[in-house]
Amino acid sequence: MYKFTRRQTLFAAAAGISGLSGYWLQSGDSVDDDTFRVGSPWTPDAIDPVANGWLWRRLNVLEPLLTVDYDATVSPGLATDWHMVNDRTWEFTLREGATFHDGTEVTAETVLPSLTRAFESSSMAAVPVESVEAAADRTIIIQTTVPFSPLPAHCTRGITCPVSPSAIANDGSITEPIGTGPFQFEDWEPGSTITTTATPDYHGSTAHIETLIYEGITDDQTRRLKLESGELDMARILPNKAADTLASSPDLTAHTYKIPRARYLVFDLDSAPFADKKVRRAVMYAIDRDHIVDSLLNGLGSKAVGPFPADVTEWAAELEPYEYSPDKARSLLAEAGWEPDGGTRTRDGDTLSVSIWTYNTRPLLPTIAEVIQTQLQAVGFDVDISVMESSTIKEQATNGEFDTVLWSSSVLWYPDPDRLSDLVHSETETMFSGYESEAVDRHLEAARRTADRDERFERYAAVQRRMQRDLPLGWLTYYANVIGTRADVEGYQPHPIESCYHLEEVTQQR
């Protein structure tokens, strides 16, 4: 019988593999000295600001009328000045000397098509804009259908960023993101990378890095490994536990910073046990949030008191926190008629059974749900956890019954406390608790009517206090972001709401 020697077999296999891998030498992807590579989880699949404006904004290819400062307040952008003319009319004055990347001057006429397009899109449907007009060479007038003081905050959103009129095709589609920012569009591979270069005649200070390459890398391990291998200069949104490993490497730096994003429970106010405020309060007393921060979040982030983290934004009201106290939880449950019966409490023959719905596209939510489950069981709840897709939860919770949902969202993604309307206004809320309070609605609507900061602060503080008492939502923890960079990257300052990475400030010594 013919025998293949082991050598022959190995040789055949090795020849094949090396034949295939042999030509890797052909393609060089040497790292260019003036190229900066940043990786984040979102893959670029659209050029249109309406679909993907927030990403082009983050890369600073597009710039909005107004920007967000490092203290999460609205500050000048392409418009240097803005004010309320009357309670439904806003006037914006455009910057002088700014041009689009194709040389077109930034004027009221040239930004108008983009603004109109943005305000007509479905993503902006909740912003009650009636008309956008060019009043003079550098003056834009925006009219709203109702008094709406959060308008400037919405003008910081990527979707509203003007692109050059030449970038808008006859059918209204966008052919290229020709913006005004310190970086200009060079090339992209859909689903993978965006290449930009420094804008030479930028109206502000020119970027230090010459080429900026953005890579969308869904998998966080891959992002971290690419940073370690030097294929990335910055990897964004890494797991909390990566912070220690990054910090211990001499080649890498970890940037950790707090952001106005919170994890919270949304209670269904129609659900049998949670219709009773005492039961909701009992839940808040039963959860040890310090334990969650220390053991699951690597000590990054902090326990939440209300919607806004006080160390990130000035809109946080002083609220009385729900401190961890299982005893208080037990007595509240007893007051509500839920008596101990073995491990689980009962009332009139019903057991105190609740379900927590959550999703796993935000890491750790299911794990946090398990910790909450254990802590609630300790005071007499019977808790069941369902992990579903976030859009499924949203749909089912909006249209049907649930007990509670463990959710995560930014509380200032546009920098205005009117975000509270999305959470608790009886008509415009998107968080499905079914909460209705005339007083809350009244404050929210009045706060929209005035541009007076102090009055607005008082009203939003009143809303926060009432939310704290009524508990349609139970605040658990705030987030911290972990960003890794190569150690030679300098000048990076994390932005609290990430509306822009500001990589034009970054330098790199190689």
Add this chain to the structure above:
Amino acid sequence: MIGAELCKRLLTMAIVLLGVSLLTYGLVFVTPGDPARTILTQQMGGQAPSQDAVDQFRAENGLDDPFIVQYARWMGNALQGDLGQSYYSDRSVSDMIVQRLPNTIALAVASMLVALVIALPAGIASASNPGSRTDYAAQIGSLIGVSMPNFWLGYLLIIVCALRLNLFPVAGAAGPKHLVLPSLTLGSGMAAVIARLVRTAMLDVLDDAYIQAARSKGLRERIIVYKHALRNALVPVVTIIGLQLSYVLNGAVVIEVVFQRPGLGTLLVDAIFARDYPVVQGVTLLIGVIFVLVNFAVDLTYSRLDPRIDLGGEHT
């Protein structure tokens, strides 16, 4: 005769594809998760849209129409070669597919090459010497290959070959260099399956009377193995290679995510999570077409490899 059979085949293929499209369209449709809400959330950088926004989006995209109307509209356009526009990016689905397809094809071909280069020699060697050390080594290798999750192998290869040895890039799709680790990852899993099959098929064939006859005539073993046995043993192997294409497409989903390759797998996964119906439908239809065509190609190859198998089936 063969012409009529081909027509019949093509008709069956059309019916199968229609069924596939109806089924996937229906499944996506009944899956919970409102596309309007999901896509707006994505367009707004992850924030929940208002009810007004959702209503406006549904109206603009015809999502309020009954299922059958939406399906008929989509199918009608698809038959004219128009797979529609992505809800999210507004780009043409055909363009998106054309853009991503080369990356997946490159991965599929390279993985299949890796698989065959490992599997054929390993399978033949172990069948030629059953019970030998080579045989055991190949079988253990196969078992490991089959059992190992490919994302895990992917990370392992990244850590060893990219970070420690610095031979290949961690991830990306910039050039052929970026293809090596993903195709090794995906190919080695397939190699394991194919090697086992080659071994079994070869053992079967080597037992056949005509091989005994050849041996008794004193033919050289190398000639017997390669000229006489291998050809017949390849018939089931070709089938499995066809079936393995599904493995490539499944595996591509995970591998493309780990190795950050913009291919059909990542396109499909992103579209499913985004409830981007037109993209999901377009990619699924394409995958359906590929499957049906590959099956057809496999059948054709049969008759080339073994003339006793005839597509006509009536005059044998």
